[in-house]
Amino acid sequence: MKGVILYNPYYYNDSVQTQARRIAGELRALGADVAIRPNARTMFLSEKFGSDTAIEFCPPPDGGGAFPFGFAVFLDKDKYAPRMLERRGVRVFNSAAAIEACDDKMLTHIALAAHGVAMPETLPGLLCFDPAAAPDEGYCRFAADRLGFPLVVKECYGSMGKGVYLARDFKELLDIAERVKLSPHLFQRFVASSAGRDIRVMAVGGRAVAWMLRKSETDFRSNIDLGGKGYAVELEPPFRALAERAARILGLDYCGVDLLIGERGEPLLCEVNSNAFFAELERVTGANVAGAYAGHIARAMRKQGKK
Ligand SMILES: Nc1ncnc2c1ncn2[C@@H]1O[C@H](COP(=O)(O)OP(=O)(O)OP(=O)(O)O)[C@@H](O)[C@H]1O
Ligand SMILES: [Mg+2]
Numbered sequence: 001m002k003g004v005i006l007y008n009p010y011y012y013n014d015s016v017q018t019q020a021r022r023i024a025g026e027l028r029a030l031g032a033d034v035a036i037r038p039n040a041r042t043m044f045l046s047e048k049f050g051s052d053t054a055i056e057f058c059p060p061p062d063g064g065g066a067f068p069f070g071f072a073v074f075l076d077k078d079k080y081a082p083r084m085l086e087r088r089g090v091r092v093f094n095s096a097a098a099i100e101a102c103d104d105k106m107l108t109h110i111a112l113a114a115h116g117v118a119m120p121e122t123l124p125g126l127l128c129f130d131p132a133a134a135p136d137e138g139y140c141r142f143a144a145d146r147l148g149f150p151l152v153v154k155e156c157y158g159s160m161g162k163g164v165y166l167a168r169d170f171k172e173l174l175d176i177a178e179r180v181k182l183s184p185h186l187f188q189r190f191v192a193s194s195a196g197r198d199i200r201v202m203a204v205g206g207r208a209v210a211w212m213l214r215k216s217e218t219d220f221r222s223n224i225d226l227g228g229k230g231y232a233v234e235l236e237p238p239f240r241a242l243a244e245r246a247a248r249i250l251g252l253d254y255c256g257v258d259l260l261i262g263e264r265g266e267p268l269l270c271e272v273n274s275n276a277f278f279a280e281l282e283r284v285t286g287a288n289v290a291g292a293y294a295g296h297i298a299r300a301m302r303k304q305g306k307k
Contacts, residue, residue, distance in 0.1 A: 001027075001030075001031065001032040001033065001070065001071075001298065001301050002032070002033045002034075002068060002069050002070050002071075003027065003032055003033070003034050003035075003069050003070060003071040003072060003073065003297070003301075004034065004035045004036070004037050004069040004071075004072050004073070005020045005023055005024055005034060005035070005036045005037070005072070005073045005075060006037055006038070006039040006042065006072050006073070006074050006075060006076060006081065007020055007036070007037075007038060007039060007075045007076060008038070008039055008040075008075070008076040008078065009038040009039070009040050011076070012038070015277050015279065016075055018279055019075055019277055019278065019279070019290075020036045020075060021036070022278075022279075022290035023073055023290050023293060023294060024036055025290070026288075026290045026291045026293070026294035026295075027073075027294045027297065027298070029291075029294070030294055030295070030298045032294075032297075032298065035069070039074070039076050039078060039081050041058045042057065042058055042081055042084075042085070043055055043056065043057055043058060043081060043084045043085065043088075044056055044058060045084075055084045055087050055088050057088070069090060070090065070091065070301060071090060071091040071092070071093065071297065071301055072085055072090050072091070072092045072093070073093045073293075073297065074092050074093065074094065074099065075275060076275065077099060077103045077274065077275060079096060079099060079100050079103070082094075082095065082096035082099055083096045091300065091301065091304060093253045093254060093293075093296075093297055093300075094251075094252050094253050094254060094255070094274045095251060095253070097251065098250050098251045098252045098253075098255075098274060099274045099275075101250050101251075102250060102252070102255065102272050102273060102274035102275075103157060103274065104156045104157060104184065105154055105156045105157075105158075105186060105271050106122070106124050106156045106184065106186050107156075108250070108271060108272050109122050109186070111249065111250060112246055112249060112250070112269060112272075115245070115249050117242065117245060117246055117249070117269050118242065118262075118266070118267065118268050118269060119268055119269045119270075120152075120188050120189040120190075120191050120260065120268055120270075121146065121147060121188070121189045122186050122187070122188045122189075123142075123143050123146065123147070123186060123187045123188075124186055125153070125177075125180065125181075125184065125185035125186050125187060126139050126181075127181075127182075127183075127184060128181040128182060129182070131182060133181070134178070135174055135177035135178050135181050136177075137174065140170070140173050140174060140177050141170075143173070143187040144170060144173060147187060147188065147189045147190075148189070148190075149167065149168055149169055149170075149173075150166050150167060150168045150190045151166075151167050151173065151187060151188065151189065151190055152164065152165070152166060152167075152187070152188040152189070152190050153165045153166075153167055153173070153176045153177070153180060153185060153186070153187055153188075154185060154186050154188060155180055155183050155184070155185050156183070156184035156185055156186060157183065157184065159273070160223055160225040160226070161219075161221040161222075161223035161225065161226045163180070163185075164221055165179075165180075166190065166220055190220075191260045191261070191262060191263075191268060192263075193261055193262060193263045194260035194261040194262070194268075195220045196215060196216040196217065196218075196219060196220055196221075196222055196228075197213065197214065197215050197216075197222055197261060198213075198214055198222045198258050198259060198260050198261070198270055199211060199212070199213055199214070199233070199235070199239055199258070199259040199261070199267070200212055200214050200230075200256055200257070200258055200259075200276070200281065201235065201239065201240070201243035201256070201257045201259060202254075202255070202256050202257075202276065202278060202281055202287075202289050203243055203244055203247035203252065203254070203255050203256075203257060204253070204254050204289070204292045204293050204295075204296045205253060205296040205299075205300075206244055206247045206248040206252075207244060208235060208240050208243055208244055209287060209289060209292040210278070210281050210282070210285050210287035210289050210292075211233070211235045211239075211240075211243075211281075211285070212230040212231060212232060212233065212280075212281055212284050212285055213230070213231045213232075213233045214228045214229070214230055214231075215228060215229055215231060216228040216229070224280050230280050230281065230283075230284040231284065232284055232285050236267075238266060238267050239259055239267045242257075242259060242267045242269060243257040243259060243267075246269055246272055247272070250272060252272070252274060253293075253296060253297070253300070254274070254276075254293050254296070255272050255273060255274055255276060256272070256273040256276025256277075256278075257269065257271075257272050257273075258270040258271050258272070258273070278290065
């Protein structure tokens with residue numbers, strides 16, 4: 001079983017390095033031969049048009065043979081490399097389709113809504129192509145009338161809570177709309193019962209393997225990077241069921257599902273991360289998330305009959 005862990009060289013900070021090393025370590029403990037490589041020098045489109053061999057593997061930096069990996073663990077959200085790898089028969093964890101569906105929060109909502117997953121009411125934002133244009137007041141008014149104040153505005157490609165805003169009145173909504181108008185975004189009902197809290201569930205192969213309550217005393221966003229703290233809690237069955245359902249619908253091998261807590265204590269899906277960090281969750285709960293992921297990869301590769 002030979003595989004590679006691919007990362008984005010623009011974004012290879014301590015958290016990503018830890019993630020890569022932990023997964024590699026657990027895979028090696030299962031007997032896999034694993035390299036860690038930047039996603040940048042993996043593949044290119046040659047001029048041999050007309051077949052999948054137009055997608056060629058770059059020679060590795062050490063000059064060895066062609067791309068010799070049966071699987072890739074993709075620690076990035078780039079959508080091109082996973083597609084190219086899959087076209088050349090490499091099993092990618094997560095799959096290209098699953099990464100794409102998760103990367104864009106609005107696409108995630110559309111995919112899950114079709115399956116009846118409970119989520120806060122959400123409206124797509126209007127995309128604007130003119131930096132000089134003012135935000136569309138009529139549409140902002142429509143969103144405000146439907147969702148009430150405060151309401152949440154999210155950039156569809158945000159992460160670590162950075163592209164998530166709370167508008168408390170119409171003036172703030174227009175200011176935020178101005179800020180996000182050039183990138184895909186959405187408007188969402190603010191779930192006040194969940195302010196500063198959510199449940200992060202890590203699912204591997206469609207099963208919850210670890211979870212924690214994330215709580216912030218200073219921000220409506222509970223993200224760890226914004227000062228939220230993780231706490232070990234029991235996972236109530238409806239929360240487990242919703243997280244596992246979302247992971248399965250989206251076809252994710254591995255993901256972090258964020259669940260909000262509704263007024264009656266019911267779960268509402270907030271978002272799904274195809275590339276969630278597990279260090280804090282492992283620290284808080286003692287769970288071996290990397291080990292669960294490695295086990296899933298080994299089982300999937302055995303099933304595929306690849307060594
Ligand atoms: N509709 C909502 N009502 C109340 N709180 C919300 C709502 N949406 C998001 N939040 C809070 O904001 C946080 C960040 O939102 P979200 O998870 O959608 O964004 P993110 O930037 O992708 O974060 P991540 O680092 O998990 O990728 C959530 O974890 C939650 O605490
Ligand atoms: Mg989140």
